Amino acid sequence: MKQGTIIAKAASVAAPSTRTVHANGSDLELGRFGLKAEAERVTVRKLTVANAGSLADFNTALSSVKLINVDTNQEISSSVTINATDIVFDSLSIQLDKDVEMNVKVVAQTNGFASALHTNTIRLNATVNTADKQSGGSAAGVPATFTAAATATYTLGIKAPEVALTKKDANTFVVVVKNIDSESDLTLNSITARIRPVATDLGNYTASYFLRDNGSAITSLPNAANISATV
Helix, strand or coil: CCCCEEEEECCCCCCCCCCEECCCCCCEEEEEEEEEEECCCEEEEEEEEEECCCCCCHHHCEEEEEEEECCCCEEECCEEEECCCEEEEECCCEEECCCCEEEEEEEEEECCCCHHHCCCEECEEEEEEEEEECCCCECECCCCECCHHHCCCEEECCCCCEEEEEEEECCEEEEEEECCCCCCCCCCCCCCCCCCCCCCCCCEEEEEECCCCCCCCCCCCCCCEEEEEEC
16 A cells, blocks of 8 residues: 655646846745645645755845745745755645645745846755655655756846836827836836837838937937838
């Protein structure tokens, strides 16, 4: 008869497409994984997530960390220790019935880390350190890990700016770009704009466009771009 086993595996719910960890952020995801019990009910008591990314010390970027049940979005009670290269969740009581899988994610409160840490990465590997089985004793298969290939990579960087577009008149639109990152300056290198004419004949059109500072009296520029297109 197979003994109770706990398996740490890739999450069955995909990670978010945006995986930037910015300074002074709350509840920022660092990674997610799945836990599955086999043969009988298993209770996870302790697990560790280690960084396989390039960030050398978690403490340089993280103020606090917690574990969240992805399916319910509720915090999982634990005692958390943040070390340089790993984070330990102890005093857990994650109870999983036979063949039941739970997706969990690690989220953090970040500090005002320096821009020198930008492009550093976090890629978590989870290890189940202690688990109990319903029939008594420790569950087999621990410690159990899932491979780095199954995890997502999160990158330290700036918080995306807010962009607003409003119509001023028939031919003028105002674009406002606001830097909402409290720790980093923002350099605007380029803007990509999609321009569509209002036309009834759906024929060819020729248009000129350029960017200017809001309030400027300039109405034309030597390098104004001319485009022709068919709609």
